[in-house]
Structures are given as C-alpha cells and as structure tokens.
Amino acid sequence: MTKIGVLGTTSWGTTLAILAAQKKLDVCLWSRTEQEANQLQIDGANKRFFPNSPFPPNLRIEPSTLSAVSDAEVVILAVPSNTLRTNLKAIKSSLKKSTVIVSATKGLEQNSGKRMSEIIHEETDGYCEVEICVLSGPNLASEIMEGKPTSTVVASSNQRVSKKVQDLLISEKFRVYTNKDIISVEYGGALKNIIAIGAGVCDGLRLGDNAKAGFMTRGLAEITRLAVAAGAEPLTLSGLSGMGDLIATCSSNLSRNHFVGRELARGKTLAEIQSSMENVAEGINTTSAAITLSNRLGVEMPITTVTYKVLFEKMPVHQAIKELMDRDPTPE
Numbered sequence: 001m002t003k004i005g006v007l008g009t010t011s012w013g014t015t016l017a018i019l020a021a022q023k024k025l026d027v028c029l030w031s032r033t034e035q036e037a038n039q040l041q042i043d044g045a046n047k048r049f050f051p052n053s054p055f056p057p058n059l060r061i062e063p064s065t066l067s068a069v070s071d072a073e074v075v076i077l078a079v080p081s082n083t084l085r086t087n088l089k090a091i092k093s094s095l096k097k098s099t100v101i102v103s104a105t106k107g108l109e110q111n112s113g114k115r116m117s118e119i120i121h122e123e124t125d126g127y128c129e130v131e132i133c134v135l136s137g138p139n140l141a142s143e144i145m146e147g148k149p150t151s152t153v154v155a156s157s158n159q160r161v162s163k164k165v166q167d168l169l170i171s172e173k174f175r176v177y178t179n180k181d182i183i184s185v186e187y188g189g190a191l192k193n194i195i196a197i198g199a200g201v202c203d204g205l206r207l208g209d210n211a212k213a214g215f216m217t218r219g220l221a222e223i224t225r226l227a228v229a230a231g232a233e234p235l236t237l238s239g240l241s242g243m244g245d246l247i248a249t250c251s252s253n254l255s256r257n258h259f260v261g262r263e264l265a266r267g268k269t270l271a272e273i274q275s276s277m278e279n280v281a282e283g284i285n286t287t288s289a290a291i292t293l294s295n296r297l298g299v300e301m302p303i304t305t306v307t308y309k310v311l312f313e314k315m316p317v318h319q320a321i322k323e324l325m326d327r328d329p330t331p332e
Helices: 011-022 034-043 066-068 081-094 117-125 143-144 159-169 182-204 209-229 234-238 238-252 256-265 270-275 284-297 302-312 317-326
Strands: 003-007 028-031 059-062 073-076 100-103 131-136 148-153 173-178
Touching: 003 011, 003 066, 011 028, 011 059, 011 073, 011 143, 011 148, 011 159, 011 302, 028 066, 034 059, 034 256, 059 066, 066 081, 073 131, 073 159, 081 284, 100 117, 100 159, 117 131, 117 182, 131 182, 131 209, 131 238, 148 182, 148 238, 159 173, 173 182, 182 209, 182 234, 182 238, 182 256, 182 284, 182 302, 182 317, 209 234, 209 238, 209 284, 209 302, 234 238, 238 256, 256 270, 256 284, 302 317
Parallel strands: 003 028, 003 073, 028 059, 073 100, 100 131, 148 173
Antiparallel strands: 131 148
C-alpha cells in the first residue's frame, strides 16, 4: 500500500488527506503539536473545519514530522507559504531518495518572491533527489468535503511523476488533470488570490457585475503579464490553475481572500480581519511578494499595486478604485 504523508491540518491539508485515504492509501496527517494530534484522534475528525467528516480508518495523525514522512512515497505540503521553508528544513533529512513532494500551497515567498517548487528544490538539494509536483485549481475545500464534483491539475516537469500523483488522487468526484508547465500552474494559483481580494471589495461595495467582470478580466491579464515575464506559458493560465481558480476564488463566499476584500469594504482593518480568520489568506503576503517580483522583472501591475496600498498603506478602498479608473487610457 502506498504511504502518503500530508503536512498541515489546515482545511486543505485535511481535505487532501481524506481524499487520499478514501483511495485506500496509507495516509499519515502531520499535526503541529501533540495536543492537537491527540484531540484529532479523540474526535476522529477535524472539528475545527469539518465536524461532519470523520477520518477514514486508514488515516493516522502524527505530531512528529519525521514519523509522518519517513518511508512515505509521496509527501503533500499543505502548510502556509510563510512556513514552507521551515517545514522543509525539518523533514528533508527523513525523505527517501525517490520521494515525490507535492506542493499544495498557493503562494509566493514574501521576501524573495520565489515559487514553492523553487523553495522545495533549494531546501532538498544535496539531501535527496526528490521529484517535485504542484497541485492547484478551483478547489474550495468545503465543497470537496461535501462530495461536490471538483477538478484540479497536478504539474511536474516529469510526466511520470504527475501521472503517479494523478492516479493516486483521482476519483469519481475529484478529477485530476496533468500538466508539465509547473511555472504557470504555480503563478496562476498564487496570483489569483490578489485579484480575489479586490473582487471581494467589489462585492462588499456592491459595485455590480460589470465592475467585477471587468476587474477579474484585467486581473487575469495582469497575472499573465507577470507569469509570462517569469517564464510561464500563457495558454496554461486559461486553464484550471489560472482562469478556473480565478473564477472560483473571486466568486465564492467560501474564499478566504474574497472574505478579506469584503471585510475591507466594510471598513475593517487588516489586523482585525486576520485575527478573525481560522486559516491564512495567502493573497495578503502574495501581494507583497508580487510587488517585489514585478519590480525586479519590470512588469506593470496596477491592480496589485493598489491592493498593496490598501493592505499595507491604509489606502481607502474607494480611493483605490478611483486610482484604477483614472489611469491613462491604454490598449486592451
């Protein structure tokens, strides 16, 4: 039986662990503390997120990262982007030479602007010859846990690796596609969170469907500009990890980043919003990372720029909208 190690008792980490366990795989879900692990074992479910979704009997909880990943053929990373490097440092000595690492984290490293797969490569280089894969798409965890049909994409430069992960996770309710364009898949999954914050502002202010459709479309153009400048293929960004994820995240009240935008429209401060959330809204840190990256690559990103000003410079949302609408006329 294939052993899968999942790092992160986030809603997404829990979802992926349960999906894998439902495929009759040997799944170990890593919990940050022994206390949390004991509670999860007692409850038989992650009651913080999914109280009505019991763990399958072949899903084990471990407070030790080493126990979670040792002998695992596949390790899924579902931790916040700002902790990914730290978690890799903790587990890399326990990884098998042939381990497949799947990044399910949609973000960029804040200070460097690096993608998650770049961090995985840096941290594992010299320790083991791991194969790297990323998973991304329009994947709202609570809908998946309700058994609603969902599609996702796994990307790797090695087609054998992406096919292996596809076979492990695909089911009648969770359709998995493969792709070799890992750069585009990662940028699509990360950058759409910035646009989702603005879409939440649109909905919070009741600006209407015209405004939101225009905002999302220009947002996709902005994502594509930066991603292509960084080596992505533009066609990939019209797929599940680009347009698909953008539509879901910008349209759903289940989206954490959309929630941030709605709360900003209500006049809440960023600190107030973050303190009220159970999970991390990756779009906040990704906004800062994208500004760093766009400056380095010389890419104009007006939506990301005003989002940064709203988040970190306390620009009122109405002023941000005015700044976008008052820009000099340009071709589409």
